[in-house]
Amino acid sequence: xxxxxxxxxxxxxxxxxxxxxxxxxxxxxxxxxxxxxxxxxxxxxxxxxxxxxxxxxxxxxxxxxxxxxxxxxxxxxxxxxxxxxxxxxxxxxxxxxxxxxxxxxxxxxx
Amino acid sequence: xxxxxxxxxxxxxxxxxxxxxxxxxxxxxxxxxxxxxxxxxxxxxxxxxxxxxxxxxxxxxxxxxxxxxxxxxxxxxxxxxxxxxxxxxxxxxxxxxxxxxxxxxxxxxxxxx
Numbered sequence: 001x002x003x004x005x006x007x008x009x010x011x012x013x014x015x016x017x018x019x020x021x022x023x024x025x026x027x028x029x030x031x032x033x034x035x036x037x038x039x040x041x042x043x044x045x046x047x048x049x050x051x052x053x054x055x056x057x058x059x060x061x062x063x064x065x066x067x068x069x070x071x072x073x074x075x076x077x078x079x080x081x082x083x084x085x086x087x088x089x090x091x092x093x094x095x096x097x098x099x100x101x102x103x104x105x106x107x108x109x110x
Numbered sequence: 111x112x113x114x115x116x117x118x119x120x121x122x123x124x125x126x127x128x129x130x131x132x133x134x135x136x137x138x139x140x141x142x143x144x145x146x147x148x149x150x151x152x153x154x155x156x157x158x159x160x161x162x163x164x165x166x167x168x169x170x171x172x173x174x175x176x177x178x179x180x181x182x183x184x185x186x187x188x189x190x191x192x193x194x195x196x197x198x199x200x201x202x203x204x205x206x207x208x209x210x211x212x213x214x215x216x217x218x219x220x221x222x223x
Binding site: 040050090096098100 | 114150151152153202211212213215216217
């Protein structure tokens with residue numbers, strides 16, 4: 001059974017700090033999606049990574065897909081209060097079943 | 111564009127009452143999902159549908175029923191609500207095909223007293 005482990009589970013930082021969130025599995029990902037969920041709203045897709053070693057940037061967010069496609073990371077540079085939310089990773093196993101990570105709850109204080 | 115609309119947004123029920131949550135989409139997506147989200151437990155799949163007239167069980171289906179009579183609507187029913195079903199419920203849609211992104215509604219906050 002493929003599981004997605006996200007770490008850390010909680011993160012509280014000051015505005016301007018950098019942070020990295022991880023999403024790991026013992027199995028190879030076909031692809032991996034990152035979502036952000038703001039309080040009171042549903043998750044919204046940030047990015048999809050497909051190719052091992054891939055790096056995608058979205059303003060201050062940098063997403064990496066491990067060479068072996070078993071891990072992914074999300075790095076935020078100079079975090080802002082607007083980055084506060086729950087960050088989730090999602091993948092699909094070989095049978096097409098979707099698997100969510102438990103999420104990383106990020107709080108950025110002004 | 112409404113996208114994915116969930117109604118109601120909030121509801122308080124007494125134990126034993128029944129209710130139906132509605133998810134409506136205007137994106138013509140084949141797949142629809144119902145999740146519940148509880149603190150520290152992420153999103154857990156309740157039921158899903160890969161097309162009109164078809165439904166399947168997810169990870170935590172007990173105590174819930176669903177129907178997909180029309181492609182654009184996916185209903186989640188609680189026949190006899192229990193306090194353990196207090197949660198935030200999210201509906202999501204997805205285009206058919208591997209690895210497609212999920213599109214979520216804004217959730218229904220349900221409290222069972």
